[in-house]
Structures are given as C-alpha cells and as structure tokens.
Amino acid sequence: MIGYTTKRDAIGPQALGGGPQRCAVRLAGGDRKESVGADTRLREVARRAGSADSDIVPKEPQPLPPTPRNETPEERADRNMVELLQELRVLQTGVQILFAFLLGVAFTSRFPQLTAFQRDTYVVTLLLTVITSAVLATPVALHRGLFQRGVKPRIVALSSLYAEVGLAFLALALNGAVLLLMDLVLGRIAAITITTATTVMFAGLWFLVPWALRRM
Known part of the structure; x- marks a missing residue:
C-alpha cells in the first residue's frame, strides 16, 4: 500500500520552528509580553486611582457642638451665686x-x-x-x-x-x-x-x- 506523507510531516519540526529550543524561546517571549502588558495595565489603574484621589478636596474639620453643663439646678444656683458675689x-x-x-x-x-x-x-x-x-x-x-x-x-x-x-x-x-x-x-x-x-x-x-x- 502506497503511503502518503503530508507536507507538515515532510517538512519536519526543524523547518517549522527551528526545533524545540526555538519553540521554548517563543513561548517565553509570549509570557514576557503578557507580563509586561499586565504590569502596564496595573500602572494605568493605579495612575487613574491616584488622579481620582487628588480631585477629592479634603474637608475641614467641623467644630464640636457645645455641650451643656452637666450640673443640677442646685449646682447651677451655687455657681451663679459665686459669680454674682x-x-x-x-x-x-x-x-x-x-x-x-x-x-x-x-x-x-x-x-x-x-x-x-x-x-x-x-x-x-x-x-x-x-x-x-x-x-x-x-x-x-x-x-x-x-x-x-x-x-x-x-x-x-x-x-x-x-x-x-x-x-x-x-x-x-x-x-x-x-x-x-x-x-x-x-x-x-x-x-x-x-x-x-x-x-x-x-x-x-x-x-x-x-x-x-x-x-x-
């Protein structure tokens, strides 16, 4: 029986990519590009978050409301009498x-x-x-x-x-x-x-x- 070989099989792995070492290099290069792209996206997100925080105007601290004196009517009368005297x-x-x-x-x-x-x-x-x-x-x-x-x-x-x-x-x-x-x-x-x-x-x-x- 006559066997047929495909063009892919005839060319071989060396003709396609230059061997397993070259394929590994290509895979490493792809991973490096993906890593660089992820870092770029992270820096862009951080830059946008920083600009958004800078647009927020800090609020001035509000003064505390005056608290009433914690005293009984008798204590208030004593204090008023001392001040009057x-x-x-x-x-x-x-x-x-x-x-x-x-x-x-x-x-x-x-x-x-x-x-x-x-x-x-x-x-x-x-x-x-x-x-x-x-x-x-x-x-x-x-x-x-x-x-x-x-x-x-x-x-x-x-x-x-x-x-x-x-x-x-x-x-x-x-x-x-x-x-x-x-x-x-x-x-x-x-x-x-x-x-x-x-x-x-x-x-x-x-x-x-x-x-x-x-x-x-």
Whole structure:
C-alpha cells in the first residue's frame, strides 16, 4: 500500500520552528509580553486611582457642638451665686473709693466756699453713694439670712435684680461726682455738658449694650 506523507510531516519540526529550543524561546517571549502588558495595565489603574484621589478636596474639620453643663439646678444656683458675689465685690470697691473721696471733700478748706448748687450736688451724690452701697450689699444679706433654707435659686434671682439696681445708683453717684468737680473747675456750662456725656456713656455701656445682646 502506497503511503502518503503530508507536507507538515515532510517538512519536519526543524523547518517549522527551528526545533524545540526555538519553540521554548517563543513561548517565553509570549509570557514576557503578557507580563509586561499586565504590569502596564496595573500602572494605568493605579495612575487613574491616584488622579481620582487628588480631585477629592479634603474637608475641614467641623467644630464640636457645645455641650451643656452637666450640673443640677442646685449646682447651677451655687455657681451663679459665686459669680454674682465676685461681680459685687468689684463694684463695692469702686463705691468705697467714691464714698471715701466724698467724705474727704467735706473737711477741705474750700468746702465752706461752695455755692448752694454745689452743696446740693454734694449732698445728693453722697446719699446716692450710700444707697448704692446698701443695695449692692443686699445680696450678701439675703444669702446669709436665707442660708440653708433651700431657696438658693430665688436668692440668685433677687440678687441679680439688686445688682442691676445698684449699677443704676452707682452710675448716678459717679455722674454726680463728675458734675460737682467739673462745676468747681470748669464752670456750670462745661460741667453740665461733660456730665451729660458721661451719663450717656454709662447708660450705653452698662444697660443698652447688654439689652441689645440679649435681643440678638
């Protein structure tokens, strides 16, 4: 029987690829290309991810919300009372200085030469200073008189009211002292002008500004 050989069989492995070694080289080259292509794709994915992260704007840290004081009503009343007494201590120092100054005026050599208006201004200012001292000391008397009675919140509310009234009397007493001194030094018209300006100043700083802040 006549045997037929195909062209592939006639050519042989050397004619096709140059032998098994050359085939192995070709396979290694293909694997190397696939590896390089995979690395390229990974670098491209990483580059895109990096650019996407760079487009994200970092958010600024938000401030923490204020937390309420963890205190009972009694503790809040105690704290408010301590703060109020410290404020009254500052006011009483100013009242004592003003009162000492007015007492010393009465013993000066020029005091008998004062006019009727100046004497009246002096007496009214001295009395306003005494009233101021009494009103500002009332919270201390309330705290001592109602000690351990379980009414601390009521004491704080009344003491705050007395402090505001004491501020009003203190402003009047200070303006009275300004009027008396300016009348002695500069004359009646200048004294009235300066006293009006100081009255407006005290009213604005001590009463109008807190009132406006409460309404905001």
